[in-house]
Amino acid sequence: MPLDTYEFNDVIHRCFRCGYCKFPTNWMDVNNCPPYARFRMESYSCGGRLWLTRAWLNETLEWSEHLAEILYSCTTCRNCEVKCPLSFNVDIVNMVVAARSEMIERGKVPPAVRRFLENIDLHGNPYGSARSRRDSWMQGTDIERYEGQEYLYYVGCTGSYDTRAQRSARALATLLGKAGASFGVLGNHENCDGNEVHKLGEAGLFEMLAQDNIERFKALGAKKIVTLSPHAYNAMKNLYPLYGGDFQVFHYTELLYELFKEGKLDVSNGFDARLTYHDPCFLGRWNDGYETPRRLLAAVPSLRLAEMEKSRDAALCCGGGAGNFEIDLLGGGDSSPARRRVRHAAETGATVLAVACPKCLVMLEDALKAEELEEKLAVRDIAEILAEAGGIR
Amino acid sequence: MNAIYQALADIVDAEHVSDRPEELYIYSFDLGTAEPHRPDYVVAPRTTGQVREIVRLANREKVPVVPLGGGLSLAGLAVPLKGGILIDLKRMDRILEVNEKGRYAVLECGVSQGQLTSYLAAHHPGLTHSEPGAPPAATVAGNALIHGQGDLAQPYGFNSDQVNGLEVVLPTGEVCRFGSCAIGASWFTNHPLPDVGLFFGWCGTTGLITKLSIRLYPAKRIRGVGQFVVEDEELVPEIIGRVTGTQMAEDVIAYSRAIPPFGLGLQHFTVNIAANSEKELEFKQELIWDDALGEYIRRGDGGYLGFTRGLEHPQISKTSDYKKGGGFEYVGSIMPIEKYPECYRRGREISERHDIPYTVTGRCVGVGHSMMFAWTYAFNRADPETMRQAREALHETDDLVLELGGVIWKPGTYGQQLILGRLDPGTRALMRRIKEVLDPGGIMNPGNWEGI
Numbered sequence: 001m002p003l004d005t006y007e008f009n010d011v012i013h014r015c016f017r018c019g020y021c022k023f024p025t026n027w028m029d030v031n032n033c034p035p036y037a038r039f040r041m042e043s044y045s046c047g048g049r050l051w052l053t054r055a056w057l058n059e060t061l062e063w064s065e066h067l068a069e070i071l072y073s074c075t076t077c078r079n080c081e082v083k084c085p086l087s088f089n090v091d092i093v094n095m096v097v098a099a100r101s102e103m104i105e106r107g108k109v110p111p112a113v114r115r116f117l118e119n120i121d122l123h124g125n126p127y128g129s130a131r132s133r134r135d136s137w138m139q140g141t142d143i144e145r146y147e148g149q150e151y152l153y154y155v156g157c158t159g160s161y162d163t164r165a166q167r168s169a170r171a172l173a174t175l176l177g178k179a180g181a182s183f184g185v186l187g188n189h190e191n192c193d194g195n196e197v198h199k200l201g202e203a204g205l206f207e208m209l210a211q212d213n214i215e216r217f218k219a220l221g222a223k224k225i226v227t228l229s230p231h232a233y234n235a236m237k238n239l240y241p242l243y244g245g246d247f248q249v250f251h252y253t254e255l256l257y258e259l260f261k262e263g264k265l266d267v268s269n270g271f272d273a274r275l276t277y278h279d280p281c282f283l284g285r286w287n288d289g290y291e292t293p294r295r296l297l298a299a300v301p302s303l304r305l306a307e308m309e310k311s312r313d314a315a316l317c318c319g320g321g322a323g324n325f326e327i328d329l330l331g332g333g334d335s336s337p338a339r340r341r342v343r344h345a346a347e348t349g350a351t352v353l354a355v356a357c358p359k360c361l362v363m364l365e366d367a368l369k370a371e372e373l374e375e376k377l378a379v380r381d382i383a384e385i386l387a388e389a390g391g392i393r
Numbered sequence: 394m395n396a397i398y399q400a401l402a403d404i405v406d407a408e409h410v411s412d413r414p415e416e417l418y419i420y421s422f423d424l425g426t427a428e429p430h431r432p433d434y435v436v437a438p439r440t441t442g443q444v445r446e447i448v449r450l451a452n453r454e455k456v457p458v459v460p461l462g463g464g465l466s467l468a469g470l471a472v473p474l475k476g477g478i479l480i481d482l483k484r485m486d487r488i489l490e491v492n493e494k495g496r497y498a499v500l501e502c503g504v505s506q507g508q509l510t511s512y513l514a515a516h517h518p519g520l521t522h523s524e525p526g527a528p529p530a531a532t533v534a535g536n537a538l539i540h541g542q543g544d545l546a547q548p549y550g551f552n553s554d555q556v557n558g559l560e561v562v563l564p565t566g567e568v569c570r571f572g573s574c575a576i577g578a579s580w581f582t583n584h585p586l587p588d589v590g591l592f593f594g595w596c597g598t599t600g601l602i603t604k605l606s607i608r609l610y611p612a613k614r615i616r617g618v619g620q621f622v623v624e625d626e627e628l629v630p631e632i633i634g635r636v637t638g639t640q641m642a643e644d645v646i647a648y649s650r651a652i653p654p655f656g657l658g659l660q661h662f663t664v665n666i667a668a669n670s671e672k673e674l675e676f677k678q679e680l681i682w683d684d685a686l687g688e689y690i691r692r693g694d695g696g697y698l699g700f701t702r703g704l705e706h707p708q709i710s711k712t713s714d715y716k717k718g719g720g721f722e723y724v725g726s727i728m729p730i731e732k733y734p735e736c737y738r739r740g741r742e743i744s745e746r747h748d749i750p751y752t753v754t755g756r757c758v759g760v761g762h763s764m765m766f767a768w769t770y771a772f773n774r775a776d777p778e779t780m781r782q783a784r785e786a787l788h789e790t791d792d793l794v795l796e797l798g799g800v801i802w803k804p805g806t807y808g809q810q811l812i813l814g815r816l817d818p819g820t821r822a823l824m825r826r827i828k829e830v831l832d833p834g835g836i837m838n839p840g841n842w843e844g845i
Contacts, residue, residue, distance in 0.1 A: 013719045019529070019530025028515070030508070039409075040481075041411065041419075041481070042416075042481065043411075060418075062414070085711055086713070
């Protein structure tokens, strides 16, 4: 394919490969681009990806599975966009996503990506689990189905299927219930939110998912949606409006903080620990949601918050974005972003690493085991921490 | 499987060696106008021992070795002109020691400027280093090796003058140390042992630097930049002389550029000033702006444009996007300051002849002892014609540097050959003997200083 049909044909050559994109905000190292941190080869840097993309589109370089893996290893964490000083920085991730779309158009994607997308198409989740098992996370609970309550609690694929993330999904439901929030869930009628599908460049499948969800939400009369995952939050808040999905979308930390301010969220039991907080990319860099999680944590008696050197817009991605929590192009080895991140957390002296994303939760807990830090550090979702502080076991 | 590939994977690990088209493509490029050449292998070692083993392998196999730091010289110095093994040294990025009392830092060769700046700010806020105008991904070692200059060049000179010691893997695989560390002492000085300065300015053709010690300097609490402007380029040398004569500035730069248009033909100065107190700052400002430059202001020849507190560290460069084209390259020269007017005029002519908006910059090195004068040419990476024009302008400028009595800084292969053509025969013969002794197989970054 000649370059001139590529959406960012007039932009992509502007990357100089100066390397700003590798740094965090405080310049402390060049390990804040997840794929570059993992492999430390220029091909995996943000600039490398753009130059390789351009070479492929120019037919200077042939497609290969390795090329595709380089492209799909980008977690779309947006660190590059934060650090690049040039005016095209807002389109860096879009350039990667558009290149992925070109690969998909030609049927040239890594097998793991193909499986990921097939599973979502077939089963509504990337794991290949049956749709009928989507509500397994709520078995044995009295969580209500959504029937016009104030909030539709959208759990998402990871909270629904992953056994570790299911605990955080249940903790949030229990917290909301105890705070008197009116909410319901979709259970087996929930479908994938499509955020990862969008970032993997499968625009057609994303559109189907978005429209399916929007129609379902509208048919049920949902006006307010609260999500467990920042990924779903991002899709529903920023992408669904393009398809007519104008809902009020909240990440759960936003709703919990409102409930706390109204005096409805009881955290009086406190949480006696030194804790550090990992900013999820799709809450932080994508949606500027840095302060609310911290305000919530600060409201908990006995909890001592210790920031990692890389936090807020300098936070290192856990490596799970853009489907990589399942596709896993960045896993293995002690330089994986998740393993680097739990080491950052351990350096603070914290005994708890708090997260606000089920994907981060799973990624970082696995990394904790690989780093053999389990006796020093535990990964907990903020919902779980608040539940404990509220006396919910 | 290819035997060299397998040997490299055994030395490092399979993840940090590649002979795949994607890595070979990316590592074939300089970021400037140099033509790409693909390496045969790319390897990213983590330790000096691994570097040594790679070099020994290259000797056995008679394969070229090309060391790469930040890759930001823009002179094509790490383009594998004859293929071979490209060694990306950026994984060797540990800051090994900062000695506050002795004011030095020992670094692995892959430590970036940004990393050191950030580390000092966080852990040793009373210390700073001479940070070049390059992007923060440029390595400290690479910059020193090309005789770079930073924002403390005015008081302390070239960054290569600020090196206290080196650890080097020679082209035949031996590991050597230079400076006080060579006798087991700390890395606090490069003197007074016999001078074996065989690695600076050699473009990686005599060995690979794996560690270095650099001097650090007091970081004053208040740092800022004052600006001054004149129209007449003939005034620039004496203004630089007057400012440096006060010995009150940390950095003195004169520049002129066509964009933005209101600056066309004007000569701007930035003068960095640092102080620990308001009193000290006021004193220094008075000496510079009133005593040294007040006369120009009173005569109406120059204007003081104000003082801005705070220095951007690391500095952010947007030069590459001037033409929304993703590319620029410059010819740097080390030049007598008196040559500024001619450098400006001739450089502007070259730019205009090649339809490139001119940008010229002169940074004072030492107390008026010389300046690094640079002519910058932006190009559009998507337009081969603008790249060709920029390349021609660069070559013309290389010629101009020598014509004006300067020395080409970090010359690419074209500039190297110009220099060799003028080099004192005795010096050239000595360089040839050194090269033959150190690198009998001719494996180190071949194509550079070719034909010594």
